[in-house]
């Protein structure tokens with residue numbers, strides 16, 4: 001099959017990658033030299049381990065194996081990707097550790113405990129902070145591991161200027177989804193730092209996983225933080 005490289009124009013015959021520049025070639029189904037499908041490489045940050053994957057057709061992270069959001073080639077954007085697998089789901093270990101032990105609340109709690117272990121009041125405050133941080137993390141892990149899936153929609157997304165690290169702000173995502181009982185749940189995700197969010201816009205379809213006994217315990221799948 002004859003394919004003209006969409007990057008450099010080189011004519012290739014029966015090749016999967018351009019002989020001149022190495023670009024992945026396009027599929028020329030009817031053999032007229034005009035590719036039917038343009039597949040640009042889109043950098044997608046792994047929602048689990050933060051490795052940047054250069055995605056054309058890949059669905060899972062090359063580093064941690066976690067599912068990636070899908071690439072939509074027509075606008076170099078990303079979309080929600082495959083529906084969540086049925087529970088229980090195995091989450092990448094690196095992500096579970098990050099959720100539990102890298103949250104600001106957890107770290108502040110530890111700072112209250114360790115240097116002040118000789119005192120009474122600070123370790124007690126620290127204990128409650130750590131407990132609260134782990135409770136928040138465990139709820140999210142429970143939703144991701146064991147939640148049932150729902151169709152969700154992004155209502156709004158914007159830079160949250162109430163939070164700032166080194167002059168940068170995370171995104172805030174407002175979203176809603178319907179439970180299997182038809183109840184409409186609105187939820188928010190704050191502190192979302194992932195660069196993938198620059199591709200998202202209100203109206204985007206999302207996957208949400210939630211605990212049926214308490215749909216307030218829910219999370220976007222795959223994660224957007």
Ligand SMILES: [Zn+2]
Pocket residue numbers: 005006007008009010018019020021022023
């Ligand atoms: Zn080329």
Ligand SMILES: [Zn+2]
Pocket residue numbers: 046047048049050051061062063064065066
């Ligand atoms: Zn990964």
